[in-house]
Amino acid sequence: MRQVPQYLIVGNGRVARHVCHYFSLLNIPVLTWNRSESFDLLHEKIQQVSHILLLISDGAIDSFIAAHLNHTSAICIHFSGSLFTEKAYGAHPLMTFSNAFYSLEQYQSIPFVIDENAPALFSELPNPQVRLSSHLKARYHALCVLAGNFSCLLWQKLFSDFKDVLHLSPGIAHPFLKQQMQNLIDQPEKALTGPLVRGDHMTLKKNIDALDGDPFQAIYNSFITCYHKMKETK
Ligand SMILES: NC(=O)c1ccc[n+]([C@@H]2O[C@H](COP(=O)([O-])OP(=O)(O)OC[C@H]3O[C@@H](n4cnc5c(N)ncnc54)[C@H](OP(=O)(O)O)[C@@H]3O)[C@@H](O)[C@H]2O)c1
Numbered sequence: 001m002r003q004v005p006q007y008l009i010v011g012n013g014r015v016a017r018h019v020c021h022y023f024s025l026l027n028i029p030v031l032t033w034n035r036s037e038s039f040d041l042l043h044e045k046i047q048q049v050s051h052i053l054l055l056i057s058d059g060a061i062d063s064f065i066a067a068h069l070n071h072t073s074a075i076c077i078h079f080s081g082s083l084f085t086e087k088a089y090g091a092h093p094l095m096t097f098s099n100a101f102y103s104l105e106q107y108q109s110i111p112f113v114i115d116e117n118a119p120a121l122f123s124e125l126p127n128p129q130v131r132l133s134s135h136l137k138a139r140y141h142a143l144c145v146l147a148g149n150f151s152c153l154l155w156q157k158l159f160s161d162f163k164d165v166l167h168l169s170p171g172i173a174h175p176f177l178k179q180q181m182q183n184l185i186d187q188p189e190k191a192l193t194g195p196l197v198r199g200d201h202m203t204l205k206k207n208i209d210a211l212d213g214d215p216f217q218a219i220y221n222s223f224i225t226c227y228h229k230m231k232e233t234k
Pocket of ligand 1: 035098
C-alpha cells in the first residue's frame with residue numbers, strides 16, 4: 001500500500017499561506033515551521049514527516065537545506081520556477097499568488113511543473129502535472145515572468161495613469177482587460193489588434209510622442225523593435 005505523505009511546510013510567506021489553506025480545504029494535515037520559531041522545533045518536526053516543502057525565498061533554499069536538512073531522509077521539494085538544485089526537487093505551481101486566498105476549485109486547477117528527475121510527487125492531489133527537464137527551466141521561467149509579471153506592470157501603468165493623469169475610473173478598463181484575456185485563451189494567434197498589426201505608422205508615432213518623458217516610452221519602442229524582429233524570423 002502506498003504511504004500517505006506527511007508534509008512539513010517551511011516558510012510563512014504568500015505561497016506557504018496559500019498551500020496551507022489549500023491543504024486545509026482538502027483536510028490534509030500538515031506541520032508548519034517558519035523562522036520566528038526555534039530550530040529545535042524545526043528538527044523535531046523534520047523527524048515526523050516524509051516530505052518537506054521549502055516555500056521560502058529562492059535565494060535561501062540551498063543554504064537552508066545545507067544548514068538544516070542534510071541528514072533527513074524526507075523528500076525536499078521547492079516551488080521555485082527558476083532554481084534547479086541537486087538538493088531538492090522543483091515543483092513549480094504555474095500560478096500567481098496574491099494576498100487573498102483562492103477557492104478549492106482554483107487551487108485544484110493549478111498545474112505543477114515538476115523537475116524531470118523527481119520521483120512521484122503530490123500523487124494525492126488532483127492538480128495537473130507536467131515534467132520539465134533542467135536545461136529548459138531557465139527559459140520556462142523567463143517566459144512566465146515576461147507574460148505574467150511584465151503584462152501586470154503594463155496594466156498597473158494603465159490603471160494608475162487613468163486615475164492620476166486622465167482622472168478616469170480604472171474600473172472602466174476591466175471589460176477591456178477581461179476580453180483581451182479571453183481572446184488570448186480562445187484564439188491566441190488572432191488576439192493581437194491595434195496599430196502594430198495594422199502597420200499604422202502614423203498612430204505608432206503619435207503614441208510614442210504622447211509618452212515623451214515617461215519611462216514606458218522605451219518599452220513601447222522596444223515592443224515595436226521586438227515585433228518586427230519576430231516578423232522577420234517567421
Ligand atoms: N508568489 C508567487 O506568486 C509564486 C508563484 C510560484 C512560485 N513561487 C515560489 O514560492 C516560493 C515562496 O515565494 P513567496 O512568494 O511565498 O515569497 P515571500 O512571500 O517573499 O515569502 C518568503 C518566505 O521565505 C522566508 N525566508 C526567507 N529567507 C529565509 C531563510 N533564510 N530561512 C527561513 N525562511 C526564510 C520568509 O521568512 P520571513 O517572513 O521571516 O521573512 C518568508 O516566509 C519561492 O520559491 C517562489 O519562487 C512564488
